[in-house]
Amino acid sequence: MEGTGQMRRLSLVSVVVACTVIAGCSHPEKPAKKVKHSKPTARTVSVTEQMPQVSFASGVDYDALQKENAKVKPAIADYKVQPGLTNVVNRKIYGALLEPQLKDLIAKNGFAVTPTNYIQMFQIYENNQYERPRLPAFITTDSMLHTYHIFYDYTLRKVESDKLYKAAVDLTHIMLGAAQDDLKAASTPELKDAARRNVAYFAVARKLLTGATPPPEGRDMANADLKLIDEHAGRAISSVMGCKVEFSQFIPRGHYTRSEKLKKYFRGMMWYGLTPFAIPQGNIGSMPTRQALMITRFLDSGTNGAKAAFGLWDKIYEPTVFYVGSADDYTVRQYAKLMHKVYGAKPDIGAFADKGKLATFIGEVRKLPGPGIENYASADGKTADPLYPVGRQFRFMGQRFIPDSRILQELTNPKVNGRNFPKGLDVFAAMGSERALDILNKSDDLPAVPGWTKQMTKMRREMRETALATWQSNLYYGWLWSLQPITAPLPVGYPSAMRTDAWLDKSLFTALGSWTELRHDTILYAKQSVAECGGAGEEIPITKNYVEPNLEFWTRLKWLNAYTETGLSSRHLIDAPLKAKFDQLSDWIDFCRKITVKELTNARVTDDEYTQMDTYGADLEQMMLEFAEGDIISDTDKDQALVADVHTSSDMCLEEGTGRVAAIYIVVPIQGKLYLTRGAVYTQYEFEWPKSDRLTDEKWQKLLNSHQEPGFADWTKTFLVPTKKKLAPEFDNFFGGC
Numbered sequence: 001m002e003g004t005g006q007m008r009r010l011s012l013v014s015v016v017v018a019c020t021v022i023a024g025c026s027h028p029e030k031p032a033k034k035v036k037h038s039k040p041t042a043r044t045v046s047v048t049e050q051m052p053q054v055s056f057a058s059g060v061d062y063d064a065l066q067k068e069n070a071k072v073k074p075a076i077a078d079y080k081v082q083p084g085l086t087n088v089v090n091r092k093i094y095g096a097l098l099e100p101q102l103k104d105l106i107a108k109n110g111f112a113v114t115p116t117n118y119i120q121m122f123q124i125y126e127n128n129q130y131e132r133p134r135l136p137a138f139i140t141t142d143s144m145l146h147t148y149h150i151f152y153d154y155t156l157r158k159v160e161s162d163k164l165y166k167a168a169v170d171l172t173h174i175m176l177g178a179a180q181d182d183l184k185a186a187s188t189p190e191l192k193d194a195a196r197r198n199v200a201y202f203a204v205a206r207k208l209l210t211g212a213t214p215p216p217e218g219r220d221m222a223n224a225d226l227k228l229i230d231e232h233a234g235r236a237i238s239s240v241m242g243c244k245v246e247f248s249q250f251i252p253r254g255h256y257t258r259s260e261k262l263k264k265y266f267r268g269m270m271w272y273g274l275t276p277f278a279i280p281q282g283n284i285g286s287m288p289t290r291q292a293l294m295i296t297r298f299l300d301s302g303t304n305g306a307k308a309a310f311g312l313w314d315k316i317y318e319p320t321v322f323y324v325g326s327a328d329d330y331t332v333r334q335y336a337k338l339m340h341k342v343y344g345a346k347p348d349i350g351a352f353a354d355k356g357k358l359a360t361f362i363g364e365v366r367k368l369p370g371p372g373i374e375n376y377a378s379a380d381g382k383t384a385d386p387l388y389p390v391g392r393q394f395r396f397m398g399q400r401f402i403p404d405s406r407i408l409q410e411l412t413n414p415k416v417n418g419r420n421f422p423k424g425l426d427v428f429a430a431m432g433s434e435r436a437l438d439i440l441n442k443s444d445d446l447p448a449v450p451g452w453t454k455q456m457t458k459m460r461r462e463m464r465e466t467a468l469a470t471w472q473s474n475l476y477y478g479w480l481w482s483l484q485p486i487t488a489p490l491p492v493g494y495p496s497a498m499r500t501d502a503w504l505d506k507s508l509f510t511a512l513g514s515w516t517e518l519r520h521d522t523i524l525y526a527k528q529s530v531a532e533c534g535g536a537g538e539e540i541p542i543t544k545n546y547v548e549p550n551l552e553f554w555t556r557l558k559w560l561n562a563y564t565e566t567g568l569s570s571r572h573l574i575d576a577p578l579k580a581k582f583d584q585l586s587d588w589i590d591f592c593r594k595i596t597v598k599e600l601t602n603a604r605v606t607d608d609e610y611t612q613m614d615t616y617g618a619d620l621e622q623m624m625l626e627f628a629e630g631d632i633i634s635d636t637d638k639d640q641a642l643v644a645d646v647h648t649s650s651d652m653c654l655e656e657g658t659g660r661v662a663a664i665y666i667v668v669p670i671q672g673k674l675y676l677t678r679g680a681v682y683t684q685y686e687f688e689w690p691k692s693d694r695l696t697d698e699k700w701q702k703l704l705n706s707h708q709e710p711g712f713a714d715w716t717k718t719f720l721v722p723t724k725k726k727l728a729p730e731f732d733n734f735f736g737g738c
Helices: 005-011 062-070 090-097 100-109 122-130 141-185 188-212 219-230 260-274 287-299 304-323 332-343 349-353 355-367 403-410 424-431 434-441 452-465 473-486 502-522 551-570 576-600 605-613 616-627 698-707 714-719
Strands: 111-115 233-237 244-246 642-649 652-660 662-670 673-681 684-690
Touching: 062 551, 090 304, 090 684, 100 111, 100 502, 100 576, 100 662, 111 502, 122 616, 122 673, 141 188, 141 260, 141 287, 141 304, 141 473, 141 551, 141 576, 141 616, 141 673, 188 219, 188 260, 188 287, 188 349, 287 304, 287 332, 287 349, 287 355, 304 473, 332 642, 355 576, 403 424, 403 452, 403 473, 403 642, 424 434, 424 452, 424 502, 434 452, 434 502, 434 652, 473 502, 473 551, 502 673, 502 684, 502 714, 551 576, 551 684, 576 605, 605 616, 642 698
Parallel strands: none
Antiparallel strands: 111 662, 233 244, 642 652, 652 684, 662 673
């Protein structure tokens, strides 16, 4: 239900994944009742058709899994690590890897984390196998979340490159022609101006997508905006839109730097997603509304060209709803419904010259629920900028409502006076993490900032009251939902090392790392908040490996992976080899869930199961080989470090980045003895950066390679030993196989 983010965050029903479309509802829906799921079927799309209220089958019954989980009674006895790790039976095999500071922190917490120079997580697991004797593996939630990110990001960029780019180009050609026809038919100065601006609007998109020169009608306006786009001009007045637009957002980043086609797609779709046709406010008049009505009128007209155009629009919109969610601002669906109400079923273009009806239409728009993410900008640092539209507006292919951007928006200016930049911890504090809230409350600038406590309480209530149907309504929500159990305290019966404040801090580091990957993968669509293989031929003893036992996490990830695979398969967006990779990932998730139950209940893990864990690193690498070819992959993808800007204020933006892989050393109980195991975890950074130079992955990796990255947050000192010791020979033949 695009355009109604404020209500949707409380009670959104699950998203439809059929190739059907809706008329935008102007009222909140009740959460969907449980229904019998069916696969989507293709049929003719209609601008004003109501979306059926059904959820899409994930292939996994989460309720049934929850009932299984309830039967598991964690029973691991408490244990304490002695100084010098003297009661850890395999401590000596680590040799020089256990530097004194690292060893001391392991003894204190039961675990410790230290950065490495590795660029992929599987390298640590493969190195465990190369060491003699082998080092026991600790299979982390981090490593599996990173693998899911690779699947998500690769499939999205493949869909964009193979299908959505051409659809965007074809749609733009049709819309530009329709705008030119409107200009010829317009009979009044106001209508001619609106039509000419629409010609310029779609001419800008065509230039960004294809490089084609704008037509004579509106060329000057189009070229003026194209210049601002190329200059990354920041917040400036758009000649086409007649209001201010944040032109620094047009810097291709995320995975969109990987090919020229993806760069073009990013810039063209950013134009469609970012530029507002606002209703009257401040110094913005009614012209943008006339423009939006003309666009809506054509798409709703029922002509062959209009049907083709709306089919292309939906071809782009619907799959991206599945990935990221519905538009936060109004689209043609809401406007078509209101247009019918005010102007009738088939209005002539001349009807939009009637100022009385236009005022009535604008009044109807004002009755709709506002967006969930209301960007704010100030011209003088004190009052709202009258040329920067906020609140209700039409966008041709609007950016999506995402709950974390709403959280960040609600916890900064103007809602929290004087707080220009949020923190990633805000997201997880709002989602229920008491540890994140405690860290924030003890920070230097909070909670002294006026309004902070009130707004955080509001956000925690909103997230707590969000229905399960909403968390399971698209992949973006589902990914965030999968991170919740990572940041939650674990009960008695879980390993002692995982029941400490230091572990909660490490878990927040994990959640922030995965969240950074999520924001990176969806940087085009997500609406941003604004405020101001080992050796062979030798017999090696069985290695006592261990899975990070977080039963609820493995359960939610099982649901999310199945939901992803089923949704993409039903849309014919993945081929048989890629589907097989999803099945392989599913097998590993099931395996980790099974071993978790065994560990928590002190059941015996078999030698075959230990041996399977030995292959984890090689299997991770092998799964990644599926994504190592083609024109949507570049050398940048060899390094898992990435970056995404998530918030803008004045001349700066807030960057979230992941860096080199860190190693976690954790003591776990196996068959009555304590073993030291090693696995791979994220490193994560948060820092402000000039918005005119929003970072790409390439620039960020150069900063890391030259050791110019910022430091880690102070709260990570409870578990992080700041060394950068190389653990093993370099993996120069990355993506080369064994």
